[in-house]
Amino acid sequence: MNIEQLGYIGFNSTDPAAFTNYATTALGMQEVSLGTGRPSFRIDSYEQRVIVESSDKNGAAYIGWQLADDAALQAAAAEVQATGVAVEQATTEELEVRRVADMVHFLDPAGHRVELYRGAGRTNEAFNSPRGIPGFVAEDLGLGHAVLSTRNLPETQAFYTGILGFKVSDYMIDAPFTATFLHCNPRHHSLAFADGNFFNIPNVMHHFMLEIEDEDEVGRQWDHVQHEGVPVAMNIGRHTNDHMFSFYVASPVGVLTEFGAGGRLIDDSTWEVWQMPGPDIWGHKHGH
Numbered sequence: 001m002n003i004e005q006l007g008y009i010g011f012n013s014t015d016p017a018a019f020t021n022y023a024t025t026a027l028g029m030q031e032v033s034l035g036t037g038r039p040s041f042r043i044d045s046y047e048q049r050v051i052v053e054s055s056d057k058n059g060a061a062y063i064g065w066q067l068a069d070d071a072a073l074q075a076a077a078a079e080v081q082a083t084g085v086a087v088e089q090a091t092t093e094e095l096e097v098r099r100v101a102d103m104v105h106f107l108d109p110a111g112h113r114v115e116l117y118r119g120a121g122r123t124n125e126a127f128n129s130p131r132g133i134p135g136f137v138a139e140d141l142g143l144g145h146a147v148l149s150t151r152n153l154p155e156t157q158a159f160y161t162g163i164l165g166f167k168v169s170d171y172m173i174d175a176p177f178t179a180t181f182l183h184c185n186p187r188h189h190s191l192a193f194a195d196g197n198f199f200n201i202p203n204v205m206h207h208f209m210l211e212i213e214d215e216d217e218v219g220r221q222w223d224h225v226q227h228e229g230v231p232v233a234m235n236i237g238r239h240t241n242d243h244m245f246s247f248y249v250a251s252p253v254g255v256l257t258e259f260g261a262g263g264r265l266i267d268d269s270t271w272e273v274w275q276m277p278g279p280d281i282w283g284h285k286h287g288h
C-alpha cells in the first residue's frame, strides 16, 4: 500500500466556536466556508486540512490518509479487509464533509479511526492566514504529523508497517517512554505511536504538528501565544529525531498542537533507522 500523505484530521468538539478561535488566533490557520455545516481550516492549496465535528465529547475523531487514485484506494481497502479488519465505505454525507471523491474507513488495532481517501478538493485561492503566516510546510508532505497513544504498540506498529506500508523512521525505548515514529513520504514522521501504558492514558491523539518555513516566525508565534494566554503545554525546544524547533499549546479539545519549523526530511535510499536517546536535544520543558 502506498499512502501518499496525511490529508486531514477531524476533531470532536463540545465547543466548535472555541476551537475555531484557537485554530485561527493561536495557530494562524485560515477558516473556510465550504458549506459542509462544520468549521474547517486550510493551511495550503488543499480546501481543508482540519475539520471540526460538533459533539458531546472532545478529541480526535478521524485521520485521513491520501491514496493516488481509485485503483490504489480499492487495492488498499482490499488489503486491510483481508486481514480481517472490517472496512466500511463512506456515506455520501461523509464524502461531502471531507470534500473527497471516495473514502473507506476502519479502526486500527489501537481503536483510532483511520480513513483512506482519494480526490481531495484543492483551490487556487491564495492562502490567507489571520496571523500573517506566509505559508505552512504542507502540500505533498501532508498537513503535518499526528502522535497517538496505544496500549499495544507492537501490534499497532505491525499493522501500520505491514499492512498500511509506513516505514519506521526511528524509535525510543523507555527514554523515558517508548515510541515509534513512522513516515510515508519524505517528512520525517507523519505519524507516531507512544506507549499509552506509560502515560496511563487510553488510545488518544496526544498532539498534531503544524510546520512553517521560518524559525523566527515560530518565535513570533511563541511570543504571541504567551501574550494571548493560550495554554502552553511544552516550552520551546528542538526534537532529537526530526530536528523540529517547536513549542506545544493546548487546544480546547484536549489535543495538543506542536507548532514548529526546521523539520528534516528522510531519503529512504540512505536513511538508517536508529534508536533515539530521548525526544529532545534541548527544551520542550513542560509549561506553565
Ligand SMILES: [Fe+2]
Pocket (backbone or CB within 6 Å): 145, 147, 207, 209, 258
Ligand atoms: Fe510532534
